[in-house]
Amino acid sequence: MASEELQQIRFVSPVGSVGGGIAGSALDEAMAQAPDFIACDAGTTDAGPFSLGMGTAAFPREAVKRDLSLMLRAGRKANIPVIIGSAGTAGGDVHVDWVLEIAREIVAEHDLTLRTAVIYAEQDKTYLKRLLGENRILPLDPAPPISDSIIDGSSRIVGMMGVEPLQQALSDGADFVLAGRCSDSALFAAIPLMRGFPPGLAWHAGKVSECGTLVCETLGKGVIFTTVSQDEITIRPYGAGLRCTPQSVAAHSLYENANPYLHRECSGTFDLTDSTFEAIDDVTVRIRGSKFMSEPHTVKLEGAELAGYQSIIVGGIRDPYIIRQLDVWLDSVRKYIDESVARVLGDKADKNSYRIIFHKYGINAVMGALEPDPKHLPHEVGIVLEATAPTQDMAHKLAQLSRQPLLHYPIKEWVGSITAFACLHNPAVIDRGPVYRFNLNHVAVPSTPVEMFRTHLMDLCASRNS
Amino acid sequence: MILADIASLIRSKNAGPFTLTFDVMFADLAGYRRVKDSGALNPAAFAKLYRCPVDKVRYFECENALALKFSIPRPLTQGELGDGDTHGGQQFIPLLNVEIP
Numbered sequence: 001m002a003s004e005e006l007q008q009i010r011f012v013s014p015v016g017s018v019g020g021g022i023a024g025s026a027l028d029e030a031m032a033q034a035p036d037f038i039a040c041d042a043g044t045t046d047a048g049p050f051s052l053g054m055g056t057a058a059f060p061r062e063a064v065k066r067d068l069s070l071m072l073r074a075g076r077k078a079n080i081p082v083i084i085g086s087a088g089t090a091g092g093d094v095h096v097d098w099v100l101e102i103a104r105e106i107v108a109e110h111d112l113t114l115r116t117a118v119i120y121a122e123q124d125k126t127y128l129k130r131l132l133g134e135n136r137i138l139p140l141d142p143a144p145p146i147s148d149s150i151i152d153g154s155s156r157i158v159g160m161m162g163v164e165p166l167q168q169a170l171s172d173g174a175d176f177v178l179a180g181r182c183s184d185s186a187l188f189a190a191i192p193l194m195r196g197f198p199p200g201l202a203w204h205a206g207k208v209s210e211c212g213t214l215v216c217e218t219l220g221k222g223v224i225f226t227t228v229s230q231d232e233i234t235i236r237p238y239g240a241g242l243r244c245t246p247q248s249v250a251a252h253s254l255y256e257n258a259n260p261y262l263h264r265e266c267s268g269t270f271d272l273t274d275s276t277f278e279a280i281d282d283v284t285v286r287i288r289g290s291k292f293m294s295e296p297h298t299v300k301l302e303g304a305e306l307a308g309y310q311s312i313i314v315g316g317i318r319d320p321y322i323i324r325q326l327d328v329w330l331d332s333v334r335k336y337i338d339e340s341v342a343r344v345l346g347d348k349a350d351k352n353s354y355r356i357i358f359h360k361y362g363i364n365a366v367m368g369a370l371e372p373d374p375k376h377l378p379h380e381v382g383i384v385l386e387a388t389a390p391t392q393d394m395a396h397k398l399a400q401l402s403r404q405p406l407l408h409y410p411i412k413e414w415v416g417s418i419t420a421f422a423c424l425h426n427p428a429v430i431d432r433g434p435v436y437r438f439n440l441n442h443v444a445v446p447s448t449p450v451e452m453f454r455t456h457l458m459d460l461c462a463s464r465n466s
Numbered sequence: 467m468i469l470a471d472i473a474s475l476i477r478s479k480n481a482g483p484f485t486l487t488f489d490v491m492f493a494d495l496a497g498y499r500r501v502k503d504s505g506a507l508n509p510a511a512f513a514k515l516y517r518c519p520v521d522k523v524r525y526f527e528c529e530n531a532l533a534l535k536f537s538i539p540r541p542l543t544q545g546e547l548g549d550g551d552t553h554g555g556q557q558f559i560p561l562l563n564v565e566i567p
Contacts, residue, residue: 047553250528254489258481258537259524261526276530307547366556368550369541370516386547438484438543438545
């Protein structure tokens with residue numbers, strides 16, 4: 001990395017998430033421009049806490065393998081590093097190992113040799129409890145309560161790394177960096193920062209590049225090619241019909257960010273308040289003026305804990321006499337269910353140990369208490385009965401015991417036995433397995449930027465790949 | 467006129483599991499300025515629509531993106547039992563009918 005005289009650094013963001021589907025021909029076009037590295041994020045909390053809690057990925061293995069294979073082969077052909085972060089959706093150790101196994105297959109199938117750095121981001125609970133005791137775990141806003149028992153009760157806790165562990169791995173000669181949970185922007189900022197480019201531009205370049213073509217005017221199949229120099233960023237897509245415009249690039253900072261101007265990273269905050277966006281040509285935008293303020297190093301924590309096991313029943317109600325008194329009727333159904341549960345399951349199902357929720361589609365299932373029009377009655381209401389309990393067996397039995405009262409609980413308007421609920425399925429009960437909740441919105445204050453992350457260097461090559 | 471008739475896109479989304487964020491976007495500077503200068507979209511009005519304390523509402527005017535933006539704590543954490551919108555994508559509806567004088 002001889003670099004003092006580097007005028008600019010160029011990189012490719014091939015897709016918003018590994019497994020999202022790289023446009024191969026657009027990647028070829030971008031690689032023809034001789035980029036210095038390829039980086040791609042593979043994770044998110046967007047889908048919910050399940051991936052982190054359960055240790056599974058949100059994308060199919062085949063989709064991840066296809067994208068990773070395209071990137072690793074392109075990287076080797078050009079002899080440039082490939083950096084992947086937040087492996088396997090949640091970036092826990094099990095997720096990293098899952099992607100590492102896929103990488104081993106790719107190496108074997110394509111006869112590659114890869115100096116690989118694997119960086120684990122899962123956190124040791126004893127270490128976190130020590131930090132907590134030293135007041136070195138701080139809440140963000142809003143934050144759920146934290147304690148030793150919350151930490152112990154977590155299924156998995158990851159720390160979101162910044163550029164430092166990535167830079168260490170690159171300095172050690174890695175041409176494939178496979179990282180656990182990682183800041184998306186850090187994947188792209190690591191090398192520009194190592195080579196002395198201004199931090200505000202390095203971080204902002206990462207930020208606008210990390211979602212792939214989401215930064216374009218309209219989303220489409222393509223890749224993003226970004227250049228950072230001492231005083232500006234340029235960003236453009238490769239892919240049919242795609243363009244970056246000053247508005248589309250500026251607006252990208254809004255998406256999924258609470259504050260569009262200030263973005264907190266491990267090592268500080270980058271500030272886009274004074275950033276300017278100009279069109280260079282029909283598809284390329286120039287950014288200037290982005291700043292970075294160094295701050296004490298913090299590492300964001302993400303944790304998930306088991307909320308229970310779920311079983312559901314899906315169906316609907318069409319009877320207008322029930323719909324007009326739906327809440328009262330469902331309260332009666334719930335009371336009947338509670339009585340059945342107490343009678344049948346007795347001590348096995350303490351009322352505080354389970355929860356039954358009716359999601360009322362057509363009334364307020366989507367917005368809940370925020371629904372601005374809760375009095376509007378539709379001609380049909382969809383119901384999802386959701387039973388959550390400490391075991392799958394109990395959740396299943398709760399749902400089974402719910403079916404009869406849902407079907408037959410009477411209303412005074414009708415004389416005789418009614419069937420009030422249209423079940424969608426037989427069997428009516430669907431077991432959903434374990435469900436998780438996010439239980440941390442905190443940052444840790446480590447002694448060094450790298451102490452929370454464990455790096456393993458290894459050579460992946462076809463011949464030694466078992 | 468209502469906001470939905472002027473904005474080019476009104477959207478909501480999680481900003482992490484604990485925050486909801488709302489973007490009101492415009493096709494041109496005239497539309498952006500008309501809504502911004504009307505004062506109809508402000509933290510107090512937003513707090514009323516979303517039944518949350520006004521000091522929890524963050525409001526941003528983003529002229530270079532032609533957008534107005536709000537962020538609030540999520541009423542229920544993403545994926546918490548009872549949360550009916552995992553991605554937070556359908557929570558913008560109360561903004562549609564805001565009268566712009």
